[in-house]
Amino acid sequence: MKKLEIYEPAMCCSTGVCGVDVDTTLVQFAADLQWVAEQGVEVARYNLSQQPQAFAANQDVVKEMDAGMDRLPVVAVDGHIVSSGIYPSRSQLMQKLALMPETTAQTVAVPAIESACCKPNSGCC
């Protein structure tokens, strides 16, 4: 079984509603991860403020953070980093996991413009 791990910046609400605008990317991402899990992939989502031990345990991720906190979120498949600095779309996730699309799956467009929300260094909550 493949393993997908997401290392995310410290945030206090997964939906970003406590920011200036709800972050549709985050909300969509949550749904996409749900779908990926349903395809039989083991999904683990680590938040810097809640599961720091996961970050500390992965030297590659620490190296990314050294290069800049904006490298988060870092996405890893089976322990290898496949992307940094963005939330992949469902099709990007599928590609990286070599998943076949469901025949009934909708193509989900990640909004090109991101809204502000509970981003790193925002002291929300």
Add this chain to the structure above:
Amino acid sequence: MGLPALDTRYLFFTGKGGVGKTSLSCATGIALAESGKRVLVVSTDPASNLDEVLGVTLSSTPTPIPEVAGLFALNIDPEVSARDYRERMVSPYRGVLPPAAIQSMEEQFSGACTVEIAAFDEFSALIGHPEKTRDFDHVVFDTAPTGHTLRLLSLPSAWNGFIESSTSGASCLGPLAGLEKQRALYAATVAQLADARQTSVVLVSRADLSALREAERASRELGALGILNQVLVVNGLFQAGTSADAIANAMARRMEEALAAMPEILATLPRFETPFMPKGMVGIAALRALSEPDSGSPAPDAISAPPDLPGFNRLVNDLEKAGHGVIMTMGKGGVGKTTIAAAIATELAQRGHSVLLSTTDPAAHVAATIESPVEGLSVSRIDPAAEVEKYRQEVLEKTANSLDANAMAMLEEDLRSPCTEEIAVFRAFAKTVEAGKRAFVVLDTAPTGHTILLLDAAEAYHREVMRMQGDMPDSVRRLLPRLRDTDFTRVIIVTLAEATPVHEAERLQNDLVRAGIKPYAWAINQSVLASGTHDPLLAERGQYEIPFIRKVAGELSPRCVLIPWLAEPPVGSKGLAQIAGAVA
């Protein structure tokens, strides 16, 4: 008049800041102890002065109160607990993770939510471990968890974030990460609160609409969670004596009217009333007087004049000089932000300026009150409830089909958090501030320093990281630098000459300064000292205000005005004109 005679093991006092929770919980504790019970009074309010009130140095373990046999007290500062908790979570990673990561983690544990959770953690520790309070017949708490906290804690999805394979991500209860083992304990605590045989909730209010509204909200939220064993105490009820002057009569009448207009949900609760006490409730003797009214105090020998402070007109003169810009009044609910904002706006308009007054006052009260239109003054409303609803609809529309039931429940609860209301109002507020380029804009609301930092960080993130503007409206993006520009924006902090309001206003100020905004002035509102009353009880209250006025004028504010309590309510152009005309 009198305190409720409650016999449940746990008693929780709840109410907005300054209504008298600490005084009443202590007075209740004393009464119970003096009836032969062993009582523990617990404070988990960072602003509480339990030590001072009881006259004993307290700690986080029960300390006996020498003057009252059977009475013990303990004081927990949730801000200290939150700090300890933050350190516990972060310190293992210093040196392991980059400094920027550490800083980011620390900030997540620095918000008000963390303090609220830490306070709840302390409650649970006491309630959930009966052996800690085994020696006591009653445990009395001078604060209670909010409905929001309790609801969040009962959402299953709130806890899922901590299971390794979760896909639901972070939750507003992020800070709970290290407390996961406590889940069962928290569930037991919430159940305990709802058990009417074990727990009573005392809603503390004053005879004023603002406090009553707050009590109503608490009553409803707690009731929705099954916490139904509630009573209402109206504290500080003033009754004018036979020789009362105009001020005293007006005050008594105003209180009667507020009680008559009490929200229905409160009107059905068992109600108790405690008298107006001119001095702060400090010391056992003063607290005993709450349960034994009519002790009668002699008239003070001399009534000192209020400290010499500039009047309201001087403040407006200074504000006028810029010719345009934004003036914001800030302060906790009920201190008079709307009144002061309206007074400033009408005065500026009457001096010939173009003024937009924007208010969050419900029911268009202010707009209605300025009946005869003042030339140059236009009034607009920001309705917080409508803004939140608008924002909520927007969010739900965007997310309608993409979330499962659990995630949806989480989102809905996030939308009920106080943060959301602030954001929704902030967006409306930002649009209004735009007008300050050409005219005077007076607002009776302002974002807290916390919100500003949050938005600032979001903005910085966008500028540096995303390299795109995002959906943030222009008005919001320009807002932040404007708020920090003291030539463009003047913040006036409004408070009362009482302990808790001054304390709360000080914290508001510190929060703003942290966000790079330096308040321009303070207005001490509703001063009984400055009212000119000769009523003995009220005159005594006036004397009690002096140290607080001195503190504000001397230490906390760069400039300060004193606004008297007015017999005729400052409502309507004529009513408001009293403020400009009044000599402090």
